[in-house]
Amino acid sequence: MDMMPILSSLKKRRVATGLVVAQIALCCAVLCNLLSIIGERVGRMQRESGVDEEHVVVLQVAGGTVNDDAAAIARGDIATIQALPGVVAVSASSLVPFANGAWNNVVNISQGQPLPNLSASTYMGGEQLVNALGLDIVAGRDFLPGEFVDWGARGPGGESSPLPSAIITRAVAEELFPGRSAVGEVVYSIGDTPLHVVGVVERLVRARDGGSLVDYQHSILLPARLPYEGFARYVIRVKDPADRERVLEAAGSAVLENHQGRVIVRQYTKTLQELRQDYYRKDRAMVLLLVTFCIALLTVAALGIVGLASFWVTQRTRQIGVRRALGATRTDIVRYFQTENFLLSSAGIVLGMLFAYAINRWLMDAYEMSRLSLAYLPAGALVIWLLGQVAVLLPARRAAAVPPAMATRNAL
Incomplete structure (x- = not known):
């Protein structure tokens, strides 16, 4: 035309x-x-969280008078939940994805360096933490039983129990150790503590990502058994997704009987998929x-x-x-x-x-x-x-x- x-x-x-x-x-x-x-x-x-969201539920309890051994209360809760039918693994955890909690620590490759390499969400938990979250280990191994310490326990001189090892995400590994394996390397975190990297997981989203597209997979896992000190968050992985509600109800009743005076925090006692829905509302x-x-x-x-x-x-x-x-x-x-x-x-x-x-x-x-x-x-x-x-x-x-x-x- x-x-x-x-x-x-x-x-x-x-x-x-x-x-x-x-x-x-x-x-x-x-x-x-x-x-x-x-x-x-x-x-x-x-975004993929790296957690087996279809099979994971979260139980959060609070309150109660903690006059007894705080570590013994946590051990009793975990043993009680683990004994329930349909439970694959359970662990107390310092953080849970999409639960609006945040505990970030710097992760460095040199001790005492003035500028941090990166900041990462710090997941602490017991022997079944990796299994309870359903994480995929792509390099190295899971924590060994002898690597776990009782978090908050003090030695004869009043010093805290040292953390020997760490598992990091692939995103952290590639940023700190580009072009080589991170397994066997040493990183420094939580008061400049040296941590030997024993494993790498494919991904684990930050508990609270803040909307960033750059560092939302910056997470680190540490082998620390958490005591019950007026609050606990238990990550439970079930065998069948159809059993999630039943397991949550049974686990809540069981831990309340295990130690009196506590309540279930209903806002965060949900399946991980429900927590995701709430988080992104x-x-x-x-x-x-x-x-x-x-x-x-x-x-x-x-x-x-x-x-x-x-x-x-x-x-x-x-x-x-x-x-x-x-x-x-x-x-x-x-x-x-x-x-x-x-x-x-x-x-x-x-x-x-x-x-x-x-x-x-x-x-x-x-x-x-x-x-x-x-x-x-x-x-x-x-x-x-x-x-x-x-x-x-x-x-x-x-x-x-x-x-x-x-x-x-x-x-x-």
């Missing part, structure tokens, strides 16, 4: 053309950033809100294109009639308006991409948002192009449906 008539027509309507291009540019800029935020939130919700609400805003934005833009295209069709009735009289088909008329809209959309998209980066830079500085991915620019452009073509189709078909003689007569 000859582009000169289209460009000439747009040149005569500079103000209207400029407004349409500006509207499309603003729509494209906002849409690209919204798609980026939505994609980031969805990606965060879909705000993210899901944000995604729904942003999707709704995108739909509203595109609807307003489409209505603007339809209104302006209808107005231009009315103004160019005579031009349409003449083109029809000279042999232009209905398809030619429709294609004319679609091509015109494509040119306007393309100009708006080019400006919109520049605006999108400007908005993203502002969001990064003001709200610590992540950088806009280049993948969202063509996605936003495609949506705007399709929107423009669909929005202009009705006015274009209405123009093409006017008989040539009637169009010319009405224009005279």
